[in-house]
Amino acid sequence: xxxxxxxxxxxxxxxxxxxxxxxxxxxxxxxxxxxxxxxxxxxxxxxxxxxxxxxxxxxxxxxxxxxxxxxxxxxxxxxxxxxxxxxxxxxxxxxxxxxxxxxxxxxxxxxxxxxxxxxxxxxxxxxxxxxxxxxxxxxxxxxxxxxxxxxxxxxxxxxxxxxxxxxxxxxxxxxxxxxxxxxxxxxxxxxxxxxxxxxxxxxxxxxxxxxxxxxxxxxxxxxxxxxxxxxxxxxxxxxxxxxxxxxxxxxxxxxxxxxxxxxxxxxxxxxxxxxxxxxxxxxxxxxxxxxxxxxxxxxxxxxxxxxxxxxxxxxxxxxxxxxxxxxxxxxxxxxxxxxxxxxxxxxxxxxxxxxxxxxxxxxxxxxxxxxxxxxxxxxxxxxxxxxxxxxxxxxxxxxxxxxxxxxxxxxxxxxxxxxxxxxxxxxxxxxxx
Numbered sequence: 001x002x003x004x005x006x007x008x009x010x011x012x013x014x015x016x017x018x019x020x021x022x023x024x025x026x027x028x029x030x031x032x033x034x035x036x037x038x039x040x041x042x043x044x045x046x047x048x049x050x051x052x053x054x055x056x057x058x059x060x061x062x063x064x065x066x067x068x069x070x071x072x073x074x075x076x077x078x079x080x081x082x083x084x085x086x087x088x089x090x091x092x093x094x095x096x097x098x099x100x101x102x103x104x105x106x107x108x109x110x111x112x113x114x115x116x117x118x119x120x121x122x123x124x125x126x127x128x129x130x131x132x133x134x135x136x137x138x139x140x141x142x143x144x145x146x147x148x149x150x151x152x153x154x155x156x157x158x159x160x161x162x163x164x165x166x167x168x169x170x171x172x173x174x175x176x177x178x179x180x181x182x183x184x185x186x187x188x189x190x191x192x193x194x195x196x197x198x199x200x201x202x203x204x205x206x207x208x209x210x211x212x213x214x215x216x217x218x219x220x221x222x223x224x225x226x227x228x229x230x231x232x233x234x235x236x237x238x239x240x241x242x243x244x245x246x247x248x249x250x251x252x253x254x255x256x257x258x259x260x261x262x263x264x265x266x267x268x269x270x271x272x273x274x275x276x277x278x279x280x281x282x283x284x285x286x287x288x289x290x291x292x293x294x295x296x297x298x299x300x301x302x303x304x305x306x307x308x309x310x311x312x313x314x315x316x317x318x319x320x321x322x323x324x325x326x327x328x329x330x331x332x333x334x335x336x337x338x339x340x341x342x343x344x345x346x347x348x349x350x351x352x353x354x355x356x357x358x359x360x361x362x363x364x365x366x367x368x369x370x371x372x373x374x375x376x377x378x379x380x381x382x383x384x385x386x387x388x389x390x391x392x393x394x395x396x397x398x399x400x401x402x403x404x405x406x407x408x409x410x411x412x413x414x415x416x417x418x419x420x421x422x423x424x425x426x427x428x429x430x431x432x433x
Contacts, residue, residue: 011133012129012132012133014036014039014040014041014042015040015042016062017036017041017042017062017063017132018042018044018045018059018060018062019032019043019044019045019061019062019063019064019128020045020053020056020061020064020082021033021044021046021047021064021067022047022048022050022066022075022078023046023048023065023067023069023094024048024067024070024071024074025067025069025070026382028069028117029048029404031121032044032046032065032124033046033404034121035121035124036125043059043386043405044404044405045059045061045386046384046404046405048342048362049074049344049364050074050075050077050078050081051324051344052344052364053078053079053082053085054081054084054085055346055366057082057085057086058085062089062090062132063090063091063092063128063131064079064082064089064091064092065091065092065094065115065128066078066079066091066092066093066094066106067094067117068093068094068095068102068106069094069117072102072105075106076105076106076109079091079109080109083109083110087110088135090131090132090135091110091111092111092112092113092114092115092127092128093106093111093113093115094114094116095114095115095116096114096116096117097114103141107138107139107140107141108140110137111137111138112131112136112137113127113130113131113138115127239301241301241339245319245321245339245359257297257316257317258296259295259296259297259298259314259316260294261293262294262295262297262298265295267298267303270288271288271303271304271305272285273285273288274288274304274305275304278304278307287307288305288309289308289309290308290309290310290313291309291310291311291313292311292312292313293313293314294313294314295310295313295314296314296315296316296317296318297317297318297319298315298318299318299319300318300320300323301319301320301322301339302321302322302323303320303323303324304323304324305323305324305325306324306325306326306327306328307326307327308325308328308329309328310328310329310330310333311331311332312331312332312333313330313333313334314333315333315334315335315338316334316336316338318335318339319338319339320338320339320340320343321339321340321341321342321343322341322342322343323344324343324344325340325343325344325345325348326345326346326347326348326364327346327347327348327349328345328348328349329348329349330348330349330350330353331349331351331352331353332351333350334353335353335354335358336354336355336357336358337358337359338355338358338359339358340358340360340363341359341360341361342361342362342363343360343364344363344364345364345368346364346366346367346368347367347368347369348365348368349368349369350368350369350373351369351370351371351372352371353370353373354373354374355373355374355375355378356374356375356376356377356378357376357377358375358378358379359378359379360375360378360379360380360383361379361380361381361382361383362381362383363380363383363384364384365383365384365385366385366386366387366388367386367387367388368388368389369388369389370388370389370390370393371389371390371391371392371393372391372392372393372394373393373394374394375395375398376394376395376396376397376398377397378398380398380400381402381403382403382404383403383404384403384405385403385404385405385406385410386404388410390410390414391413391414392414392415393414393415394415395411395414395415395416395417395420396415396417397417397419397420398420398421399421400420400421400422400423401422401423402423403423406423406426407426408425408426408427411427411428412429414429416428
């Protein structure tokens, strides 16, 4: 481990650096955030959802930290999206460099190093600095050829007797009752379904054959905009959140509201038509529009409803955990006590939305417009407020002590009470006398 006094060695201008972080571990995300905030980096793009890689790559990160702990599939999907957008950006994997299964997944997609999980902030800074100054791609291990014993064995043809000249022939050749006939030709080999592999050029450690490169690029360029393996994981997480949410309501003696429009709507069909509308860029399907509907208690967990419209809708007690709601219109909507944990609300329009007592733990609110919204009493641990507009937002009695990427300039435009809790280093706005 290097000495902390060497922390600022090198030519890295941290004020211009954007760090992209994928991790489902809140503790590790907190370590990374605190470490690089001390260096005054320009921005920390942090997420636990693989689908966020595409929009975040549009913001021009300089290096990515990938922590696959707990979900290798989602981490792999995240790195595939990263490489589809930028094949050369340095990526550091968090884990053990002896984990062969993990490395077999991520090395072909391109890694500049592996950092152990139990790492100090000082050492992590050095590793990131080294990767940025000297981005050297880790070699991909050569694939060993299949052993001969693993292949079907074709029995060799029977030996052909030979006639030896001279006296030695009488000793070597077996006695026969009649003269030795001409040697017979060996019978042709039996037809077999086994086709031996064609000879290939020898593999060299650290390189891929052309076929391997084509496969890797094809996987990296898959369209994950709508459905991928991460969506299945999102649904599993949504089910867990829903179970905890219902248990919490039961402890408090409450029952989720049932809106009058919930029973009359075929939500599954609407979501499917909206997904087709997104995929075809409006050519097919139909955009989901729920304006002014009573959707109290509706179950939209894990749904893909990006750019849908919920304007002035009543979504009290609605369950929308892990849903894709980026760019959706929630202006003047009622989201009181709604479950939005882990939901993607990036660049969503939430002006004057009533979100009192809503659960927004781990939600993505990057670039969202929350002007005039009411977040009193909302659960916000792990929510990402980078670039969000909070002018006139009511944060009274809200706990923001563990949110991400909230700045003092954002807080200055909000309405806070003495019960409002803010992240370390931030203070409530000073009221005009």
